[in-house]
Amino acid sequence: MEDFYNTTSQNSSYGNDQRKIKIPDVIYVTNWIVLSIGLPLTILAIHALYSLVRTNHVAPIYVINLLISDLILFCCMIVWLKESETPETIILHYSYKVATIALMASVGFMTCVAVERYLLIAWPLWYRFKRSIKTSVVVCVMVWISALICFVLNNLTFVFLKQSYLLSIYLLLPFPVLIFSLAGTFKALSAATSVSSEEKRRIVGALILVLLNYTLLFLPTVIRFLSEKARDEVAFNNLAQTMIRISPLADLVLYVFMRKGAFDRLLACLCCCKSETQQTSGQTITVSDDVEA
Numbered sequence: 001m002e003d004f005y006n007t008t009s010q011n012s013s014y015g016n017d018q019r020k021i022k023i024p025d026v027i028y029v030t031n032w033i034v035l036s037i038g039l040p041l042t043i044l045a046i047h048a049l050y051s052l053v054r055t056n057h058v059a060p061i062y063v064i065n066l067l068i069s070d071l072i073l074f075c076c077m078i079v080w081l082k083e084s085e086t087p088e089t090i091i092l093h094y095s096y097k098v099a100t101i102a103l104m105a106s107v108g109f110m111t112c113v114a115v116e117r118y119l120l121i122a123w124p125l126w127y128r129f130k131r132s133i134k135t136s137v138v139v140c141v142m143v144w145i146s147a148l149i150c151f152v153l154n155n156l157t158f159v160f161l162k163q164s165y166l167l168s169i170y171l172l173l174p175f176p177v178l179i180f181s182l183a184g185t186f187k188a189l190s191a192a193t194s195v196s197s198e199e200k201r202r203i204v205g206a207l208i209l210v211l212l213n214y215t216l217l218f219l220p221t222v223i224r225f226l227s228e229k230a231r232d233e234v235a236f237n238n239l240a241q242t243m244i245r246i247s248p249l250a251d252l253v254l255y256v257f258m259r260k261g262a263f264d265r266l267l268a269c270l271c272c273c274k275s276e277t278q279q280t281s282g283q284t285i286t287v288s289d290d291v292e293a
Contacts, residue, residue, distance in 0.1 A: 026238055030245045031077050038248045039074045042067050045255040061136040062116060063254050065143070066109035070248035072102040077245075101151050103244070104170060106251065107218065108143035110210050111174040113254065117203045118181040122188040168225045171218060178214055182207045206254060213250040217243045 046067050049060040076099040079092060119127040147170075154166035185207055189200060220240035224230050230237070 027241055027245065028081075030242050031081055034245050034249055035074055035077045035081070038070065038252065041252055042070055042074065042248065045252060046071070049255065061133065061140060062109050062112040063251075065140045066106055066113065066251050066254070069102040069106040069109065070251050073099055073106075073248055076102070097151070100167075101147050103247075104147035104151060104167070105144055106247070107171060107174055107214070108147060109140070110214060110251075111177050112139060112143065114174075114178050114181040114207055114210050117207050118185050118188075121185045121200070121203055164225045168222055171222045171225075174214065175219075178207075178211045182211055209250070209253055213247060217247045217250060220244075 046064055049064050049067070052060045076095045079095040116127075150166055150170045154164055154170075157166060158164060185204060189204070220236070221244050224237060224240045230240075
């Protein structure tokens with residue numbers, strides 16, 4: 001079966017095969033950049049979000065699991081970088097499998113974040129009374145189990161169909177859910193009087209980020225699975241695998257939208273920089289006028 005991260009041939013094997021692993025330079029460099037930046041920041045973000053859960057905040061639980069799936073991907077990247085110049089081993093072979101399951105789970109948790117943000121805006125009273133840490137934990141366990149079951153079933157059907165249809169369906173199902181969550185949130189924003197303006201900005205920002213992350217980073221991989229022509233195109237294949245490796249860095253940005261005040265401080269910094277730029281431009285124009293005079 002062709003895995004998300006497998007850069008070798010589709011019929012890859014291990015054991016006595018002494019073939020060298022062929023990793024394109026762009027993917028090799030992307031692995032190093034994503035790993036060196038994302039690994040320490042992900043650990044810090046998980047620790048910070050866990051402190052929110054301990055104070056009975058439910059929302060970060062899905063983001064924590066999303067970051068945990070990214071942490072698993074980082075561990076697999078370490079194996080890939082270490083084994084990049086050696087014959088393919090059983091450890092490398094199964095690291096692709098583990099990374100695929102982690103990536104499937106991350107798509108599920110992205111969907112959970114989007115739905116949870118939508119419920120907070122569209123059904124605020126129901127959400128505040130019905131939400132609980134126990135329910136969120138149960139949903140997270142179901143996401144991990146569903147990713148594992150889908151991966152196993154896809155392996156079984158791949159023997160007969162020679163295509164990863166189940167993986168493609170699993171990845172495509174969240175797309176309409178993400179679009180519905182974003183559209184429903186925008187529609188319910190005007191009527192959501194119990195949610196503060198800061199909370200609304202953080203919720204909309206998180207939903208837009210999740211949809212962009214999915215569209216730009218995951219859809220090329222879905223196309224690669226469904227289209228044999230796309231798989232044979234070396235440039236598109238490298239692009240899809242490069243984009244999917246960047247997804248853990250995009251997930252880190254969700255941390256900004258889960259911390260109260262962090263998004264506003266980011267906007268304040270951007271506005272401050274914009275004001276300083278405009279002020280500098282105004283001073284430049286004044287000086288130019290004096291010189292001309």
